[in-house]
Amino acid sequence: xxxxxxxxxxxxxxxxxxxxxxxxxxxxxxxxxxxxxxxxxxxxxxxxxxxxxxxxxxxxxxxxxxxxxxxxxxxxxxxxxxxxxxxxxxxxxxxxxxxxxxxxxxxxxxxxxxxxxxxxxxxxxxxxxxxxxxxxxxxxxxxxxxxxxxxxxxxxxxxxxxxxxxxxxxxxxxxxxxxxxxxxxxxxxxxxxxxxxxxxxxxxxxxxxxxxxxxxxxxxxxxxxxxxxxxxxxxxxxxxxxxxxxxxxxxxxxxxxxxxxxxxxxxxxxxxxxxxxxxxxxx
Ligand code: ATP
Ligand code: MG
Numbered sequence: 221x222x223x224x225x226x227x228x229x230x231x232x233x234x235x236x237x238x239x240x241x242x243x244x245x246x247x248x249x250x251x252x253x254x255x256x257x258x259x260x261x262x263x264x265x266x267x268x269x270x271x272x273x274x275x276x277x278x279x280x281x282x283x284x285x286x287x288x289x290x291x292x293x294x295x296x297x298x299x300x301x302x303x304x305x306x307x308x309x310x311x312x313x314x315x316x317x318x319x320x321x322x323x324x325x326x327x328x329x330x331x332x333x334x335x336x337x338x339x340x341x342x343x344x345x346x347x348x349x350x351x352x353x354x355x356x357x358x359x360x361x362x363x364x365x366x367x368x369x370x371x372x373x374x375x376x377x378x379x380x381x382x383x384x385x386x387x388x389x390x391x392x393x394x395x396x397x398x399x400x401x402x403x404x405x406x407x408x409x410x411x412x413x414x415x416x417x418x419x420x421x422x423x424x425x426x427x428x429x430x431x432x433x434x435x436x437x438x439x440x441x442x443x444x445x446x447x448x449x450x451x452x453x454x455x456x457x458x459x460x461x462x463x464x465x466x467x468x469x470x471x472x473x474x475x476x477x478x479x480x481x482x483x484x485x486x487x488x489x490x491x492x493x494x495x496x497x498x499x500x501x502x503x
């Protein structure tokens with residue numbers, strides 16, 4: 221069988237997490253920074269290292285079968301590809317931001333103004349959805365400095381923590397789209413056996429990431445209260461301890477409501493709580 225090709229970012233914000241995900245799927249490959257292509261030795265897959273902007277089109281045109289790229293880049297390029305899986309990293313929001321001293325109050329106030337962005341297509345759609353006529357100034361980088369230079373009244377750019385906005389005297393004004401890294405494929409590729417196998421591995425890695433393995437000790441008389449606090453778990457493993465009247469409970473807890481649950485377990489008499497990461501969950 222010929223190898224599938226997956227395109228990932230060569231360097232930048234998504235590179236490390238993309239490589240980590242593929243390695244956690246049990247794939248063995250050299251991650252040479254200098255090479256543009258790397259073969260996986262234990263799976264029919266080749267990895268192409270590319271600029272993120274090029275990934276959607278490579279996948280659409282079938283040069284790569286799969287790709288990992290930010291949703292924002294997919295929307296901006298407007299390609300026709302298959303969305304296979306949200307990957308939970310590279311989370312950010314495309315926002316409109318304005319100078320701290322700006323007199324703009326609501327999004328309609330952008331009417332007739334100039335907005336600088338590296339995402340002209342997404343911004344154009346947002347403005348037309350909101351029936352706003354504004355001038356879009358497309359610039360490829362350092363968008364944040366454009367209001368200070370008198371080039372625009374607002375910007376539309378990627379924000380994750382907001383630190384860059386703040387240090388440039390800008391404040392968030394409106395959310396345009398939220399984004400995270402996505403696994404995309406060329407149309408029809410989802411039917412390939414190797415893709416199904418890879419997807420299953422990715423899903424088990426993602427599922428494991430959301431879940432923690434917890435071991436705790438409790439007096440046998442408090443066991444039922446503890447078990448009742450663990451809904452969703454089919455049946456926790458209960459092991460007697462050497463100390464008379466005590467048991468250890470082994471279970472899995474969702475990361476989402478982790479602290480709330482741990483505090484309730486403590487209040488119900490759980491002691492010596494140990495939390496461990498899970499590598500994979502096979503469904
Ligand atoms: P390339 O050299 O591959 O073109 P780039 O400079 O265009 O890289 P990066 O800055 O590495 O891109 O960002 C890649 C992706 O990471 C973005 O498209 C976005 O989906 C995501 N991302 C997450 N957080 C941020 C952030 N704070 N700023 C920019 N992008 C972010
Ligand atoms: Mg780029």
